Amino acid sequence: MKKFTSLLRSAKLTSQLGLMATAAITICFVTGYISHAIQQPPWWFTWPSRPVNLYRVTQGLHIITGVAAIPLVTAKLWSVYPKLFRWPPVRDAAHALERASLAVLVASVLFQLFSGLLNIFRWYQPMGFFFTVAHYWTAWAVAGSVLVHIGVKLPIIQRALRSKPRREPVTGGLSRRGLIATVAATAGAIAVSFAGQTIRPLAAVSLLAPRDPRVGSQGLPVNGSAQAAGVTAGATDPGYRLELTGPNGTQLFTLQQLQAIPQHTASLPITCVEGWSADATWTGIRIRDLVALAGGDDTFQVTVTSLQKGGYSQSTVAPTHARDPLTLLALGINGETLNLDHGYPCRLIAPNRPGVMQTKWIRRINVAKPA
């Protein structure tokens, strides 16, 4: 076993790889929490409507960093692999507890990386659970077990990071620095191979990106089709009416009546929770004009309801977004009428907001004071 084990393994190498992996995990945790809090805001959290591209940056970073973390984590685990088979497996109660916490750490980190990877490639079958819920709760297990692990190992880490690099054994293979450079370069290359799904100029070289911002109907990728949402009949029904409710009561609008309300244009990205984003020019009615029509003002929030049934059928537009002049009930995209997959007859588009909350196929808009 001794002979077989790579001479490269050392506390310094492990600490350095651990530092890189921890940096990546921290970015993923913070950006992931932001995305979660925007969708299910706790009482202390508010999310601004500007800068327009902020969520695009945080969520793009979440996915790119998560994928790039895979070689970092694998290299880190490789560097301590012989410890997995140390004999005896458990020395005493404290040792048993430490090993159990390590099992939680490793399993939860790998869970996050692999479930995230499967999710962006839309391969849900191996999971068998609702991804977003599991990914959220497991993120806390990662955060907790990383903190415990760093706490337990802190003296070793401090010593190892300060230590002068020992003379490297002549193996003829990669040196410690060479291995770290290789792992970092691989992570960087993986980042580039995905980044083009949100950084458009990189689209041509991002050969593994699950989306291409240049590809999609009306110049924009689609994340849920009208067919899959089961809204085709409802959205194309000549009897379609948009219901607007608020302090002024209930008003019904035909599509022609909506088109007669003053139209505005906004250049806004659609930013998916899966990390891709694409710019488009949207045309439609300002949500704040609809709020005024309904009898509300700048302090009112808006709840939009889709023809779609299920989890994505409704979203709330907080006052900060509702009063932003860029927030539209869009009827058109890139100079054309919205097609069915983009939300015909009308959809929400707001700055700095996840795509999952840019509700499509809207049938009702409710204007009310926030609770």
Added chain:
Amino acid sequence: MSTRTRLLRWLLIAAGCAALLYSLAGVVQSHDTRLAYLRFLALALTGHELVLIPLILGCGVLLARLTTARTRPVIQAAAIATLAFILIALPAILGYGRSSDLPSALPRDYGMGLLIIIATIWAAAGLALILRRRPKV
């Protein structure tokens, strides 16, 4: 160990335990299928530790046998990058996430993309070996 280190240590461990308890409560309470969750957790752990890493070790042993001391570092580096890209591209290449009503999801030829990436890696490795062979001036 300094007092500061000791304090930091216990702060980290206490904060970590709090986060772990929060996570445990969430996992237990979520109405999701817990069995599927545990299965994926176990699969991720064993797949990585008992399949992927042994595979990497096997490749390492093979490379050590097949390469000379001069070419070894470059070939090891290229092999590491290649393995990482294969692993990450696998779900894209298998393409189970494709759906006929969503042509803009997974729009690329990922098999070709991976081949181009691997070819680039080994071209760079070849170049590095050629440059290394030149005597230092």
